[in-house]
Amino acid sequence: MSRIPTRHLGRYLLQGQLPRKGCLASSNYTPRGSCRVAASCSCSRCLQPFSPQATRAVHVSTSSAASPADTPIIPLRKKLKDEAKQLKKESRKNKAQKGSAQTVDGWELTVGIEIHAQLNTSRKLFSPAATSFNDEPNSHVALFDLSIPGSQPLFQPQTLIPALRAALALNCDIQPVSRFDRKHYFWWDQPSGYQITQYYEPLARNGSITLLARDGIAPEDGDSVTVGIQQIQLEQDTAKTLAQPGDARWLDFNRVGVPLIEIITRPEIHHPRTAAVLVRKIQLLLNAVDACVSGMETGGLRADVNVSVRRTGDTATGRLGTRTEVKNLSTIKAVEDAIIAERDRQIAQIEAGGSVVGETRGWTLGSKQTRRLRGKEGEVDYRYMPDPDLGPLLISEDLVRHIKESVAHLPDRELDELVDRYGVSAKDAVSLMALDNGARIEYFYNVVGGLGKRLREAEGRTPQQPLDLELDPDLKKYAPLAANWILHEFGRLVTDRSSPQDDETAFEITPEGQCARVPVASLSELLFHLHQKKITGKVAKELLLALYHGNVGEAGGVTAAIDAHDLWFHELSEEEYGALVESALEGEDRVLKEFGGNKKTYPQGKLMYLVGKMLRLGPTERIDPVNAEKAMRSRIEELCGTSA
Template sequence: MLRSWSKGAYSALSRTSRPVSLHPRGVPSGATRRSVQIQSAASAAADRVPLRKQLKQEAKAIREQKRLRKESEEASRQAWELTVGIEIHAQLDTEAKLFSRAPTSTSHVPNSNVALFDLAFPGSQPEFQVATLLPALRAALALNCQVQTVSRFDRKHYFYQDQPAGYQITQYYEPFARHGFVDLYDYDGIAPEDGDHIRVDIKQVQLEQDTAKSQEYPPASQLLDFNRVSHPLIEIITMPQIHTPATAAACVRKLQAILLSCGAVTTGMELGGLRADVNVSIRRRGEAPGQCQYDGVSGLGQRTEIKNLSSFKAVEDAIVAEKNRQIAVLESGGVIEGETRGWTIGSTETRRLRGKEGAVDYRYMPDPDIPSLILGEDLVSSLKTSLPTAPDSLVAQLTGPGFGLSIDDAKPLIELDDGARLEYYLDVVETLRSQTPDRDPEAHVALARMAANWVLHELGGLLTKTDHSWSAQVVPAQALADLVQSLNEKRITGSVAKQVLAAIFEGDSRPVSRLLEEENLLLRPMSREEYVALAEEVLAQRPEMVEQIRRKNQLGKIGWFLGQMMRLGEKGRVEASKAQEVLHELILGKQ
């Protein structure tokens, strides 16, 4: 074997153009070994990729993956039609529970606000609290529903630890309100493919009682707080007319805004006062309609229900995840089962909870202990005329000729702090207009826009920075109006106005006029010569930057010089607009 190998090796070597000297034992000599090591090092160096280049390649690969995934999702969206129906459960703003006189506060000691009927104590009877009907009626009217003069209560049977009676009292067959609608616009955040406006019909609004609150303590303990049992709820059931996840989230957001605006509820999703269930189904476009039907709509795919979604983002993300799951099942030849599924914030998939119950499973029956609910037309008419302005009407008012706000400013004013921010803003504007009644309409609009900027951005920024909850008393409306007026009349600069606002925010209770005088903050206008001298001083600090601006037209760098002028100039005297004008003139030769 050794001789045979040696002969073959010699033959192979004899065919090479340059002989290689070998160690007697077949190991390369020292010089050759170093040559091999150098070649290996060079090869390794060639294989190494600089970290910056590697990061760029990885980022490019991630972008490409996102692009391909987006294209795949778009193709999937085109191939399949998504249909969504929503059920909203909202706690009504009432002092008593629906069928007992126990208070509705859920912040008290657990199980301290409980009546015998709430616990299904044998022999206890329901006692309908008429006052709970008022916020429910306001909600139904605000949602454009037809209020039914006669409605009835039913028992919905199911057995779970949070339901002591073994059934929930609701209105299934004859609810107190039907046939409403909610209008969604592009500024509500609907999907672009839904256009500028979409109307979602509301099948019915029904009264029902809430269940107990469950608190899990791993690994195996679960405690129940019955304070929430029989808290009055309304359930709002939309028709399955939504076809995009973003529009579904926008619909929940809009419903919450309407309920808060009419005083029907005290809190929204963020504090647990509103929960959403979504029914999701898909079917392939162009195929024969499916056999499934719900809420009177036929031709849909088999639906699944995702329960207890507690945020707008959860609504959108859960629908996307469930849509993708159903598409994957159908494209692999599977069948969608009617079931109830759950969603955990941060996850990418819905999870099965149980099979989907139907009307037969719940064994609905009229409640024999509760008489029919009969409403008078005078009550409904009175509530209809006393409803506050709807959110859409407020948007139209704020963006109209009286205020002239952009939609980006109008929407937050309406939605922030359950309407308290809007009331504050209107107080500021009213104060400004009362101080200058002889101004023309355009001047009043300019003041309204300026006030919105200070309420939302300057004051809002201080609230965010300090993590301070909203209160109209932090900076009184009169103080902010005086501040805006002083700025508008150019008696102070913008930087001084921010300084004064921060002082008031931190507790300075002096009137604005007195504060400005005592702190020597009133504007003493600078002459043009003073502006030019100050500008030349700061330009001399960075001549190379001046040259870059001139040669490369890098106008953004002028802001640095402007900041230097504001810093070096006498406090409260430098006006940014005039300083910028002089800088442009000196650097670019433009008047």
């Protein structure tokens, strides 16, 4: 194939023009059955429109094509700019649609949620086998787990404690007597052909959980919404299915019999985002009371959502629409997305003249619609019956009272303390508590403690003034700085890895709040220098990256690294700031006029423009933007006689 000349490529890319050399329309070649005449030919064969079914070729008249001179030439820069504008417009449209996805005009959504959470226990529910999630498959299996004939269930009392802690954290009434039932269904992950659960007389009833605006609920729900908990029941988990090539399935029976609690909410949720927030808050609460330490990201918590819709005019009847169940949602985002998809599917079905059928449906991450799995089973299908091998579960009042005292410090109270005492924003406080199964917040407390100690020593305060971190009057001045770095700067470390090998050495935070990659003492030392304005933010970020990659030696730590590379912040003097201000004001008479007169609003934007000019003209590594703004503002007041 011959090389295409650059000029031809340029005409094609920039003007959409193709060279006519070699084109059939300009050659002397005449296809069989066509008419070879001049461009002005008007015979029936040339005027007949093209038909894909025709067996003859159709001659293309060169006179029908627009000449290059008639085609407007659009510069490539303008094309790219127009495409960028269009993408930005579509992005705004998508954001607007996402924001309004919480409601559909003329329709009411109702959602109930069933959450299955693995309890934090060392034994299975009805066998002495150890609970295991990372050991060799089928290495912790008792005879009863495999339903070997003659084996009997033996309730393990230690599994009751985390279940009670979870129920009390959700404000439930503990039932003094509860019983176990058999729920029959046949699937390869259930060896016995039934699941032992609590259906008729569960462990706890009539609870509630309150979601606040700071939790991230839908704006349509206002400042808060309370969702009722219908019941909490104990039940056993199934085996883990491992898909293999060739449509094969392997079973790991380590998980079968692992104790679960099923939390069933009342159908009182009306917005998808609020449903997702509820699942996230329950996960956070279960982790806080040490009832469930394995979250959705590791498969320790799964959610099923029951979705129904009805027209707003039908709300007076009190009857809900036919519900469908979307099973096994494994992420918080999947909860919201699956509800939106199923709601829209049901509405479209009804508006098309059809009806919603009660069924069980599935959801795939990244999908735009749910898929049918099977028809919806009812009580009759499951053939619930009391388990004849297990007696009633009796719970005394003194046990309930003792456990209730141990779960008094719940996440909402801790979140209030983070906001009110530490000065952390509500959004950052929620993130700190949710990340790393509670380890991130412990790391935060450790870093804040180390930073506060350094600040007190620098100010000459004795340890007795004060010893209690929460009583430190300056706590709000430095705790938000630590929260910002532990959340956002740490997030950049994880997402901006420079090499694939970083996945193997990604830092982990222990439950005690310690991190080998970025030690508490090192981060406290770094933030101390940043808070005291002894180093710039840019230098601090580079030091954090060096800590993460192990490039800061243990001898002397962060301070020694700053000394070795002379990274200290040598700020401009007052005279140097003044000279820099004068340089930035040169030729800016028009801008200075904006500060004169009796204007109702201070031109803050113009001020920041001048400060930005100072940063460009001067040595950035020696300029404090705050002090630069003060110097510029002071000089403008002298020249114009105005103040903000």
